[in-house]
Structure formats: C-alpha cells, structure tokens
Amino acid sequence: MKILLGITGGIAAYKSLELTRLFVKTGHQVQVVMTSGAKAFIQPLSFQALSGNPVRDSLFDCHQEAGMGHIELARWADQIVIAPASAETLAKLRMGRADDLLTTLCLATEKPIMVAPAMNRLMWSNKATQENVQILKQRGFEVLDPEEGKQACGEVGAGRMPEPQAIFEHTMNAQQQRQHLEQRLLDVRAFWQNRSILITAGPTIEDIDPVRFIGNRSSGKMGFALAEAAQKLGANVTLIAGPVQISSPPTIKRIDVRSADQMFHAVQQHYAGKDVFISAAAVADFKVAQKSVKKIKKQAQEEGLLLSLVKNVDIVAWVAEQENKPFVVGFAAETDHVLEYAKEKLKRKKLDAIIANEVGEGAKGFESNRNCVTLITKDGLQAFEEASKKQLGFQLLDAISSLGFNKTSVCN
Ligand code: PMT
Numbered sequence: 174m175k176i177l178l179g180i181t182g183g184i185a186a187y188k189s190l191e192l193t194r195l196f197v198k199t200g201h202q203v204q205v206v207m208t209s210g211a212k213a214f215i216q217p218l219s220f221q222a223l224s225g226n227p228v229r230d231s232l233f234d235c236h237q238e239a240g241m242g243h244i245e246l247a248r249w250a251d252q253i254v255i256a257p258a259s260a261e262t263l264a265k266l267r268m269g270r271a272d273d274l275l276t277t278l279c280l281a282t283e284k285p286i287m288v289a290p291a292m293n294r295l296m297w298s299n300k301a302t303q304e305n306v307q308i309l310k311q312r313g314f315e316v317l318d319p320e321e322g323k324q325a326c327g328e329v330g331a332g333r334m335p336e337p338q339a340i341f342e343h344t345m346n347a348q349q350q351r352q353h354l355e356q357r358l359l360d361v362r363a364f365w366q367n368r369s370i371l372i373t374a375g376p377t378i379e380d381i382d383p384v385r386f387i388g389n390r391s392s393g394k395m396g397f398a399l400a401e402a403a404q405k406l407g408a409n410v411t412l413i414a415g416p417v418q419i420s421s422p423p424t425i426k427r428i429d430v431r432s433a434d435q436m437f438h439a440v441q442q443h444y445a446g447k448d449v450f451i452s453a454a455a456v457a458d459f460k461v462a463q464k465s466v467k468k469i470k471k472q473a474q475e476e477g478l479l480l481s482l483v484k485n486v487d488i489v490a491w492v493a494e495q496e497n498k499p500f501v502v503g504f505a506a507e508t509d510h511v512l513e514y515a516k517e518k519l520k521r522k523k524l525d526a527i528i529a530n531e532v533g534e535g536a537k538g539f540e541s542n543r544n545c546v547t548l549i550t551k552d553g554l555q556a557f558e559e560a561s562k563k564q565l566g567f568q569l570l571d572a573i574s575s576l577g578f579n580k581t582s583v584c585n
Contacts, residue, residue, distance in 0.1 A: 174201045175251045178206070189337070230274065373415075377432050377435075377455070440488050452488065455506060461483075525576070527548075541562075
C-alpha cells in the first residue's frame with residue numbers, strides 16, 4: 174500500500190518515526206509530508222532516512238512541485254494517515270483550508286484519510302475541536318480517539334496520540350475492510366447486472382372532489398433511493414411513482430401516477446418478466462366511493478360531511494398471487510409492534526420478504542432523509558442501523574441479493 178504520512182506540530186511527532194518504521198518494515202511505501210509546526214518538533218531527515226523518500230514540506234517548492242505536485246502526491250497515495258493531527262490541522266481540514274501542502278493535498282484527494290489527534294486535554298475537549306471532529310467524521314474521515322494519560326504539558330487527561338502499533342493496526346484493518354467492501358460491491362453488482370426490477374414509491378392520492386383529497390406523508394425518498402441504487406448496480410429499473418417532488422435519472426424508466434387505481438394499473442402492465450418487485454409506495458387503503466365532480470359546498474353540509482370509503486386493491490398482495498410473479502418485497506409502515514405487525518403482513522400478503530420501518534411521531538420512516546429498517550423473511554430477520562435512505566438503498570439490495578430468487582413464496 175502507498176501511505177502518505179502527514180506529520181503536524183505536536184510533541185507526539187517523534188512517535189511517528191516508529192509508525193514509519195512499522196509501515197516500511199511490512200512492505201508498504203511511505204511518503205512523509207510535514208507541516209512547519211511538525212518541523213519545530215522533529216527533523217525531516219529522520220523521516221527521510223526511515224521512509225527512504227525525501228520529506229515533502231512545502232506547497233511552493235519549485236523543485237519538488239515540478240517533480241511531483243501536490244495533485245500527483247494526492248493521487249499517488251492509497252491511504253493518508255495524519256499522525257499526530259494537531260488542533261490547528263483538524264480545524265483547517267474542517268474549513269477546507271489549503272495553505273500548506275498537507276491540507277491542500279487532503280482537499281485534492283478522494284482517498285481515505287485517517288487522523289490521530291494529539292493535543293492538550295483542554296484543547297481536545299474544547300467544543301470547537303469536538304465540533305471539527307464530528308464534522309470530519311460525517312465527511313468520512315476516520316478519527317482515532319486519543320488516549321488518556323499523563324501529557325507532555327504535565328496535565329492528565331485525554332489527548333495523547335495512540336501508540337504507533339495501534340495506529341498501524343487501525344490502518345491495516347481499515348484497508349482490509351475496504352477491500353472486503355469493494356469485493357462485496359463487485360459481487361452485488363454482478364448479481365444485479367441486467368436484472369429487471371419494478372419499484373413503487375411515494376404516496377397515492379385519492380380525490381374527494383376537484384380540490385380535496387386523501388393523501389399521506391410519503392415523500393418517495395425511500396423508493397427513489399432503492400431505484401437509484403438498483404440502477405447504479407446495473408439493474409434495469411422501472412419506477413412507478415405517486416405524486417412526489419423528486420427527480421430521477423433518465424436511465425430509470427419512470428411512470429407517474431396519482432391514485433391507487435392508477436398505480437395498480439401501471440403495476441399490472443409492468444410486473445411481468447421482472448425479477449423483483451419492491452413495493453415501497455404508501456398506497457392508500459381506501460378511496461372515496463363516489464368522487465364528486467364539483468367542489469363540495471360546505472354550506473350544504475350543515476350536519477358535517479360523511480364520506481363513504483371503499484377498499485383499494487392491495488397491489489403487492491395481487492402481484493404475490495400471480496403465477497409468474499417476481500420475487501416480491503413489501504414494506505411495512507407501523508407506529509407500534511413494528512416487527513410483529515410486519516411479520517403478520519409478510520404472511521397474509523404472501524410476500525417473499527418485507528422491510529419493516531417505524532413511522533409516526535419521532536420516527537424517521539416518512540419524509541426524513543434517513544430511516545431505520547429491518548428486513549424480514551420467513552427464515553429470520555436482519556436489522557440495519559439507522560442510515561440515510563440512499564445508503565439503505567444499497568444495503569437492502571445487497572441483502573435482497575443474498576436471499577436467492579427461487580420465485581416461490583417463502584411464507585406459505
Ligand atoms: O416515501 P418516504 O417518505 O421515504 O417514506 C418511506 C415509507 C415509510 C413510505 C416506506 O418506507 C414504507 O414503509 N412504505 C410502505 C408504506 C405502507 O403503505 O405500508 P403498509 O404497511 O400500509 O403496506 C404494506 C405493504 O403493502 C407495502 O409494501 C405497501 O406498498 C403495500 N400496499 C398497501 C396497500 C395497498 N392497497 N396496496 C399495496 O401494495
């Protein structure tokens with residue numbers, strides 16, 4: 174692996190000599206970049222001797238920039254490790270500053286960045302530093318927790334850089350995990366390549382009269398996230414969408430509908446020949462028996478308005494009954510007894526799998542960009558950690574691909 178080791182200003186910089194030695198000893202290539210603060214603590218020559226490469230320290234060094242500019246340096250690395258990472262460097266990374274070589278190349282890379290903060294305990298616990306760390310984590314930086322103990326400044330607390338062996342092991346584990354994920358992604362891609370998938374998303378709207386309707390709070394985000402993930406994994410996607418405010422890529426075949434009847438009609442037309450049907454739409458269970466052609470006048474309804482409702486077709490249950498049905502995955506939106514009710518729906522609707530999610534006050538399910546779901550089959554369940562709907566789209570398709578499509582209902 175090609176490791177770009179960033180050293181910033183801190184007494185722990187001397188420990189990174191051992192880190193360099195560990196990387197080199199195990200066959201990795203190391204290029205060291207030092208900030209001016211780092212050079213106040215330790216000589217570049219020591220890193221040069223251990224890494225076998227000249228130490229880089231200047232953004233504006235004509236000689237070095239001509240040989241390998243910061244962009245090439247960023248491209249060269251498989252992994253960037255910043256140890257020690259000072260409070261100043263964390264702040265600059267968070268701000269997206271680019272006033273030295275290290276922060277500039279961090280801006281110019283998509284490679285994984287691991288930071289091992291080291292600083293005085295009060296600097297570490299300061300809200301500003303903690304906020305910087307949170308934001309860096311959200312952006313995908315891996316931040317190692319500093320260790321507790323006696324500090325160089327004489328104080329005791331959290332802020333010591335982890336030992337070189339621990340940073341080395343973290344770096345190796347992170348690389349192994351990435352390789353595993355990359356392989357998994359290849360497998361999932363291979364599975365979905367050219368498979369046909371039909372997805373419903375969003376709410377349905379049941380008109381009462383030309384101005385009023387019965388609707389629900391589905392935004393379509395979950396179904397659209399699944400559709401986009403499936404399309405990125407190489408599947409041919411047909412998306413039947415209720416009225417939503419989301420756009421979809423042109424490579425997704427999209428059919429817009431309004432009511433449950435229209436959605437049913439579209440599903441009837443498109444389910445045949447599909448490998449998988451995922452029913453993420455929040456389909457209205459009832460529609461108004463007699464839709465009024467004219468606006469209902471409230472003055473004519475002195476006693477209040479009584480609406481007579483009739484049941485809509487259960488679309489997902491209908492697909493599950495068809496002879497040449499696809500692998501059918503439903504959703505269950507529940508406010509309570511989430512798993513119990515979802516299992517009951519799995520069975521009653523004769524689905525192959527169901528994805529349970531909580532909705533209602535305080536729950537993510539509807540409208541939010543995030544969700545927390547459990548995939549249930551007759552053989553068991555798989556709970557997913559709360560994540561963005563976009564992430565869950567991939568995770569769910571990964572999990573569904575492992576279920577095996579024998580196209581027979583597994584819950585009879
Ligand atoms: O759209 P978002 O804001 O992102 O929110 C996502 C979501 C909460 C809408 C989604 O994750 C979800 O749970 N969708 C299913 C909502 C729902 O209608 O659940 P249900 O438990 O009432 O229905 C069970 C299953 O039957 C669902 O797959 C539903 O699509 C299907 N159904 C229901 C009634 C009906 N007449 N026809 C159906 O096909």
